[in-house]
Amino acid sequence: MLRKLVKIVLGLIVTVLLLAGAGFLYALSLTRSLPWQKPVFETERPADPGAIGAKGVLIFSKTNGFRHESIEPGLAALQKTGQARGWDVRATENGAFFNDEYLKRFKVVVFLSTTGDVLTPEQEQAFERFIENGGGYVGIHSASDTEYNWQWYDQMLGTHFRDHTLYPDHTPEAEIRTDAPAHPTTRHLPARWGKTDEWYNFKQSVRGKNRIQVLLTLNEQSYVAKWPKAMEGDHPISWTNTVGKGRIFYTGLGHTPETFTDPNAMPHIVAGIEWAGQF
Template sequence: MRIFCSLLFCLLFSLVTFAQKNVLVFHETKGYRHASIETGIQAIQQLGNEMDFKTTVSNDSRFFLENDLAQIDLIIFLSTTGDIFDKEEELVFENYIEKGGNFFGIHAAADTEYDWPFYGRLVGAYFESHPEIQPAEIEVVMPEHFTVEHLPETWKRTDEWYNYKNIRPDLHVLLKLNEESYKGGKNGEDHPIAWYQDLIGGGKAIYTGGGHTAESYSEPNFREHVKRCIDFALFQ
């Protein structure tokens, strides 16, 4: 009997330990819609195959009312824009985060829900403006952090570089832009472009400002950065 109980415990423990994670890629837009969204979805689905997580894709905020978010381990806002949620949907999402849910915002996730203070705190900053697409130098602020440790000290790449407003002062900044390396930067010497927060509910909120261009998702370093952000939220 003891042997049977031990085997049963080991089986149940392994099921809990190795249960497949569930990731929601949410991409509803009420403003500008990025042409790169479909490429981003495909890239995340491919990462799901590599990392063994299940990917669900939705562009309808009613998903948050019609499904049990407790079954979702990470919600990715992939270049969402505009005022997406009604009050009921906002409350459901807030409850998800407060109970330990994880959030990963990519690019225009910062151009979303300007009149919802909870979301402003979660995403960490709001989009203010951007210059034309151009190359820039990115400085790694936390070189030992898992999400950026694969990057060179100075990372040169081309994208649409956001200027931000309402930047939370307590962000853990992972990457910042060198405004001397491109034209149109407005945030000064400490211009964040990727960051994370540890949430009171026990989850994580991560944001990266790259990903405007479809080409971003085939760049090895950017793709690895996205992969590591997902890994950080799900497994660390």
């Protein structure tokens, strides 16, 4: 009888450990690369993009981790909007595009839900020079789940992704508060508005950090999640920064394809591109 009871207990322990391990790997796979996955880097310079117009926008959507289904709809929407607004939009997933000669032809670079380690050290240095010399950066959604070991990138963003809502609804609707109604990226927004998205929790709040301006804040009490107070009640979700002569705009919005047709979110992103590129 005792042996049978021991077997049952051991079986339960093994089952719990297996479920816990599977859950850990699943949560990890939602965002970062799995530990045994090696990132892929491009080092051979791609074809020359040629002359770029005065409003050059480079959209970079490389993923060395989880890949969002919203990337392709987002790219199509930004290309269509850019054409209507006179932008010269180029899109790439080739990190070798990040060299001084190519980057200097653009006004702003958009990291469209990039994930993982996407650039070599040399490419990172070229991007640093681009920003510090006056280029613009726009990070959308998992751009904060990118380049954890690049200290300059972390300082540029002000923080990094930590985790996100998983329970009971992966993409709940939540209330967003507009904190900077006079900013060019938020003038069209109501004081409070709702959106369905995958709500990122960050390693720390960016509020109060030097040169960072919070644009939008998530109302954590407006949705049910596994971590109802994950950011301790202070949950910025969009903000700006400046680095050298460059302008930085980041938004945690963008997990769902519907973001890029949303009457509030899409104009916010578009205005972020124009603000960062100083169009």
